[in-house]
Amino acid sequence: MRTLLLHNPTAGNGHPSGEELIDLLASAGFSPEYQSSKKGYKKALRKKWDLILVAGGDGTVTKVARTLEDREKLLAILPVGTANNVASALGLNGEIETIIEGLPSAESKRLDVGLARGPWGKRRFLEAVGFGTIAKAIAHSDGREKPPIGLRVYWGREELQQYLKEATPERYEVDIDGEVFAGEFLLVEIMNLGRTGPALPIASTAAHDDGLFxxxxxxxxxxxxxxxxxEDPESEPPPVTVRKGREVRLRWERGHARxxxxxxxxxxxxxxxxxxxDDCELRVLVPGVPAQAD
Structure with missing residues (x-):
């Protein structure tokens, strides 16, 4: 099996290095070719692989989703990032060693990929497209000194709280499958997965493979x-209004977007x-799940 290990060498805290990952994978029967996600990864992804192992956080997984053209290629995620929202949506919450040990017998899950068209052109995404407070909080976090990796989720949530306290509602008219929802909102988020940003479970009913936002x-x-x-987002569902749909249209006139x-x-x-x-989803190996029907 031709296997690529696409690794973000700066992701996470206290996780195995590239060399350690290769040793763990060798013990599980894999002989991967190593590739850093920092440079040269686009060329590497164009080669013929039977399996692509993505070792990193949400940004690294999203790089693959945006770049990979052959959606028949199998992926496996080794979550060594900070929030790991994509891996969490797929049920990949265990230790890296346990995940690797389970890969030889793992079955694939479908992972929907979103496509946003706007002034940026076309851009694929995995987590969300958002307008308002979360987008503004992310925008103002760029360039600031980051806290230690182990504290970044809590830091991100505190930052969001500060911006939410001061946020001004903006008017949006959001067309969801032909039905328009209009009003003044502190945020509008079109979620493909249940979690986003600093591991916020803001879409508690979202599924990674239901074909819906x-x-x-x-x-x-x-x-x-x-x-x-x-203050405690794991304790109960968020106090938000939720609609589901396959196609979302809106006019963006003010405020940040992400x-x-x-x-x-x-x-x-x-x-x-x-x-x-997007027309084609990704196929991701997840240990310990039943086979997916064709």
Missing amino acids: DIIFLFESDRAPMLSWL IDDRVYHPPKKGCAVKITL
Whole structure:
């Protein structure tokens, strides 16, 4: 089996190095070719592989989703990032050693890939496209000194709380499969997965393979409950309004936007944004799950 190990050497904290990962994979019967995700990875992904092992966080997995053209290639995620939202959506929450040991007998799960069209052109995404407070918080975190890796999730949540306290609602008209939802919102998030940003489970009913987005709206009246929820987001579902749909359209006129962790500043003039699922999903090996029916 021709196997590529695509590894982010700077991801996570206290995780195995590239050399250690290769040794662990060898013990499980794999002989991967190593490739850093920092440079040269696009050329490497164009080669013929039977399996691509992605060792990194959400950014590294998303690089593969944006770059990989042959969607028949099998992927396996070794979550060594900070939030690991994509891996969590797939149920990959165990130790790296345990995940690797289970790969030879693992079955594949489908992972939907989103496609956002707008002034940026076309851009694939895995987690979410968002407008408002979360996008603004991510935008203002760029360039700041980051805390230790083990504290970044908590730091990100605290940052979001601060921006949410001061946020001004913006008016959006969001067309979901032909039905328009209009109002003033503190945030609008089109979620492909259940978690986003600093490991926030903001779309508690989202599934990675249902062919639907969860569209999240936060009204001004829910600001205080949302601030309380951010203190302990694992304790209960978030105080947001949720709609599900396959195609989302809106006009972006003001405020920040983001596609996963890529942020876009407010446009000079209003522009249309269309969000759909990409034509082809990814196939990801997940140990300990039943085989997926054709």
